Amino acid sequence: MVKAKKEKPSYIAWLSSMRFALNLLIGIGVITALGTLVPQGQDPIFYLDHYGEMLGQIIVALSMHKFYQAWWFQLLIGILCFTLLICAYQRLRKAATIKSAGSLLFHLAIAVILVGAAWSLGYAHSAAVEISVGDKISLSPHGFKDGELTLASFNIDYYPDFQPRQYTSDLSLTHYDGRDYQQLVYVNNPLRAGNLKIYQSSWGWIMNLKDVSQAVPQTIKIKNHGKYQLDDTKMVVLGAVFLPDYAEDNKRVFSRTPLPNNPHIGLTLYQAGRLIDAAIIAPGQEAELGAYRFVFEGFTYYSGLQLKYDPGVNLVFLGFGLLLLGLMARYWQLIFPGKGG
Amino acid sequence: MESQLLTLSFILLVLVVATNLARLWHPHIFLSKISSLLLYLALLSLVSTLGFRIMGANRVPFANMYEFTIIFVCMVLLVALFIRTSHPSPLFDLAVALLLTVLLSVASSLPSELRPLMPALQSNWLHAHVATAVIAYACFALAFCLGFLYLLQANLPAADLMSIDEKIYKLVVLGFTLLTLVIITGAIWAEEVWGNWWSWDPKETWSLITWTVYAAYLHARRTREWKGRKSAWLVVTGFIVVLFTLFGVSILLPGLHSYV
Ligand code: HEM
Numbered sequence: 001m002v003k004a005k006k007e008k009p010s011y012i013a014w015l016s017s018m019r020f021a022l023n024l025l026i027g028i029g030v031i032t033a034l035g036t037l038v039p040q041g042q043d044p045i046f047y048l049d050h051y052g053e054m055l056g057q058i059i060v061a062l063s064m065h066k067f068y069q070a071w072w073f074q075l076l077i078g079i080l081c082f083t084l085l086i087c088a089y090q091r092l093r094k095a096a097t098i099k100s101a102g103s104l105l106f107h108l109a110i111a112v113i114l115v116g117a118a119w120s121l122g123y124a125h126s127a128a129v130e131i132s133v134g135d136k137i138s139l140s141p142h143g144f145k146d147g148e149l150t151l152a153s154f155n156i157d158y159y160p161d162f163q164p165r166q167y168t169s170d171l172s173l174t175h176y177d178g179r180d181y182q183q184l185v186y187v188n189n190p191l192r193a194g195n196l197k198i199y200q201s202s203w204g205w206i207m208n209l210k211d212v213s214q215a216v217p218q219t220i221k222i223k224n225h226g227k228y229q230l231d232d233t234k235m236v237v238l239g240a241v242f243l244p245d246y247a248e249d250n251k252r253v254f255s256r257t258p259l260p261n262n263p264h265i266g267l268t269l270y271q272a273g274r275l276i277d278a279a280i281i282a283p284g285q286e287a288e289l290g291a292y293r294f295v296f297e298g299f300t301y302y303s304g305l306q307l308k309y310d311p312g313v314n315l316v317f318l319g320f321g322l323l324l325l326g327l328m329a330r331y332w333q334l335i336f337p338g339k340g341g
Numbered sequence: 342m343e344s345q346l347l348t349l350s351f352i353l354l355v356l357v358v359a360t361n362l363a364r365l366w367h368p369h370i371f372l373s374k375i376s377s378l379l380l381y382l383a384l385l386s387l388v389s390t391l392g393f394r395i396m397g398a399n400r401v402p403f404a405n406m407y408e409f410t411i412i413f414v415c416m417v418l419l420v421a422l423f424i425r426t427s428h429p430s431p432l433f434d435l436a437v438a439l440l441l442t443v444l445l446s447v448a449s450s451l452p453s454e455l456r457p458l459m460p461a462l463q464s465n466w467l468h469a470h471v472a473t474a475v476i477a478y479a480c481f482a483l484a485f486c487l488g489f490l491y492l493l494q495a496n497l498p499a500a501d502l503m504s505i506d507e508k509i510y511k512l513v514v515l516g517f518t519l520l521t522l523v524i525i526t527g528a529i530w531a532e533e534v535w536g537n538w539w540s541w542d543p544k545e546t547w548s549l550i551t552w553t554v555y556a557a558y559l560h561a562r563r564t565r566e567w568k569g570r571k572s573a574w575l576v577v578t579g580f581i582v583v584l585f586t587l588f589g590v591s592i593l594l595p596g597l598h599s600y601v
Contacts, residue, residue: 019564025557026557032550033547036590159457166460166463187460190533190536199534316528316538320529324525331518
């Protein structure tokens with residue numbers, strides 16, 4: 001530990017004392033723990049309902065529902081970072097042995113990670129997109145640099161009991177920063193394009209219908225369990241459910257498996273929230289619902305992708321590396337006495 | 342077979358408890374040998390339990406809390422057997438066996454059906470993350486047992502507190518280094534799978550809290566007024582936090598890590 005020299009301002013000595021570090025660590029631990037007691041990220045109403053008027057208002061006023069984003073929490077982390085840097089600066093001259101250099105590196109690495117995290121907080125950007133098989137979307141409307149994303153195919157791999165094993169999107173990203181990328185993206189294997197990463201995050205079925213009751217037949221794209229507004233003024237809404245492996249018994253209709261072995265669509269027509277008609281049809285067939293007639297033209301998957309641009313994450317990972325390096329240098333001899341060091 | 346072996350392990354550990362209670366009352370070399378034998382048998386039985394699990398599932402047994410708890414118990418026992426060689430004490434055997442019977446009871450109450458790995462868990466980072474966690478937590482478990490002994494014996498004139506303290510320190514150093522790896526591998530994996538290396542999920546947050554407790558211990562040991570008894574309290578607290586991170590969070594604070 002650094003002994004306070006007489007000529008140093010006393011608050012610096014205090015900040016850089018081992019006792020302060022200890023209290024800071026315990027304090028951060030306790031405060032961080034408090035944050036997990038309050039459910040995070042709900043609407044303010046939620047807290048007033050669940051915690052009563054008074055406690056609810058305190059929680060919202062102190063941003064305890066956004067605990068780790070609250071200014072006072074970030075200030076605490078800021079103090080930690082500042083302290084680490086002061087300590088590191090003071091110990092710089094004393095880092096003469098591998099052990100002390102390791103300890104120094106370890107403490108500095110924590111600061112590096114925090115700086116990387118702050119960078120991400122300021123400059124990272126993410127968005128969720130959904131893209132149907134065969135479709136192409138532009139990235140710029142979602143707040144990223146120009147580029148086009150195309151989904152060539154999407155596939156779900158199942159275990160024998162039809163639990164999902166893997167979801168895979170065959171993606172290409174073109175004209176992004178002057179480069180083209182093509183990759184199978186699946187869970188645990190995102191596409192990387194510089195600081196942009198594209199993740200497999202969800203999926204679903206999307207169906208094509210043709211409304212042939214109109215003078216000019218109209219194509220309708222509707223997601224499984226989705227709704228489509230047919231007539232605003234009369235409040236007519238179409239609902240659709242996809243039954244990939246349609247079957248029925250005397251009680252209900254259902255899907256035997258998640259595979260499209262016997263695809264059908266279940267259509268429901270609502271007016272002002274009331275069910276007025278329903279039908280189940282196969283591809284190519286036509287259904288009459290109320291005053292409408294629909295042809296089920298086809299179906300495909302859509303893939304839900306998470307896009308994230310994050311310039312800070314590399315610094316964080318560098319910090320991780322330094323942290324481990326520092327720990328190894330500090331403790332190698334202790335853990336493996338007699339070897340190395 | 343797996344559940345019978347688990348029951349057998351439990352019985353063996355209860356016998357260790359009984360043997361060491363007898364040993365406290367009437368120390369005898371014979372009883373100490375029995376205690377050793379029972380502990381080795383319990384390890385054998387637990388490792389066989391895991392073996393059956395691995396054969397049944399045809400994958401690493403890293404998929405849920407039940408599997409994790411059994412590996413954890415094995416690892417605690419393994420490290421305990423190692424520490425015993427230089428710290429033969431009925432109190433130590435007793436503390437370890439008591440802890441393990443509690444952990445095994447918890448394991449037997451957890452859902453244990455075999456399930457295939459969901460997509461999020463199919464990653465090599467899973468192996469690194471869980472393997473380091475098992476060893477880190479085993480170190481903390483034994484630091485806890487020794488911390489407990491330290492506090493029990495703190496007033497006894499003949500107790501070799503220095504050597505207990507030294508062992509606790511080494512265990513915490515190893516555990517802390519591995520816990521750092523657990524958090525780092527977890528963060529890198531989260532970045533791969535969820536697109537966020539840190540999201541203040543309760544499990545993540547509590548592992549960070551655990552990390553600060555042991556960092557506090559490492560600082561406390563070098564702070565004059567925290568040496569000795571106070572820092573022993575920190576390792577005892579630390580392991581309670583570990584247990585909360587492991588079991589409490591999964592039960593009380595649902596989040597992204599819902600693989601119970
Ligand atoms: C997240 C915060 C921190 C962590 C995880 C941490 C961790 C550690 C660890 C593991 C050690 C080694 C202990 C030993 O050798 O027995 C250590 C030592 C030390 N820490 Fe920290 N520390 C933190 C913050 C700080 C801060 C803010 C300061 C500055 C006041 C500080 C000052 C020291 C000093 C002076 C030593 C002794 C030097 C040495 O052992 O090499 N630490 N710290």
